[in-house]
Amino acid sequence: MYTFYHAPGSSSMAVHIALHEVGAPFEGRVISLLDRDRDPPEFRTMNPEGKVPTLVIDGRPLTEVAAILYYLARTYPGASLFPFGDIEAEAQVISWMSFIASTVHPARRQGLDHAQAVYRLADQRLGPNTWAVGDYSIADIHLFRLFWRFRGSLGADPTVFPNLCAHYDRMMERLAVRKTCEVEAALGYNLPA
Numbered sequence: 001m002y003t004f005y006h007a008p009g010s011s012s013m014a015v016h017i018a019l020h021e022v023g024a025p026f027e028g029r030v031i032s033l034l035d036r037d038r039d040p041p042e043f044r045t046m047n048p049e050g051k052v053p054t055l056v057i058d059g060r061p062l063t064e065v066a067a068i069l070y071y072l073a074r075t076y077p078g079a080s081l082f083p084f085g086d087i088e089a090e091a092q093v094i095s096w097m098s099f100i101a102s103t104v105h106p107a108r109r110q111g112l113d114h115a116q117a118v119y120r121l122a123d124q125r126l127g128p129n130t131w132a133v134g135d136y137s138i139a140d141i142h143l144f145r146l147f148w149r150f151r152g153s154l155g156a157d158p159t160v161f162p163n164l165c166a167h168y169d170r171m172m173e174r175l176a177v178r179k180t181c182e183v184e185a186a187l188g189y190n191l192p193a
């Protein structure tokens with residue numbers, strides 16, 4: 001049983017989707033990013049950076065979306081969330097997740113024009129492909145969570161981001177994604193603007 005520190009609608013949403021995709025047992029602990037005084041007392045011991053997601057595995061914390069997604073994909077290979085054995089496809093998934101973590105994730109706080117330019121790049125990179133790399137993978141989960149969060153403020157119109165909008169629709173058809181959205185909406189969003 002994992003312990004999963006998360007904040008609905010934040011970066012941790014990607015891990016939440018993956019936990020549902022693989023069917024892993026976990027106990028969720030919600031962090032309100034608007035009221036850090038209410039953090040569970042043990043949270044900073046687990047992650048001194050105080051960030052979500054943090055997944056605790058047998059008492060050991062694992063942080064960073066990309067690393068946790070990879071851990072879940074490897075631990076639950078039956079869920080087929082990573083192209084194991086195809087070295088180039090594996091590297092492409094890592095390339096996407098590095099791009100998402102280093103360029104797409106921080107884009108919105110660098111201003112609207114910058115964010116729109118970065119999401120146009122992501123749209124172009126995705127192209128008309130169904131998924132980011134071949135079959136559905138953890139790269140799609142990582143990409144989706146950011147577009148889910150910022151599509152409103154980006155004015156994400158399908159004529160500007162046709163590929164990201166189509167990808168969003170495909171993601172929303174997945175049971176694990178719908179379940180995560182429902183659970184997180186019920187928990188409530190406590191996110192900085």
Ligand SMILES: N[C@@H](CCC(=O)N[C@@H](CS)C(=O)NCC(=O)O)C(=O)O
Nearest residue numbers: 010011050051052053064065066101
């Ligand atoms: N590089 C980290 C980023 C995680 C991150 O920035 N999480 C935010 C929520 S989206 C957070 O916990 N912010 C709280 C804080 O910075 O104190 C990852 O990919 O997991």
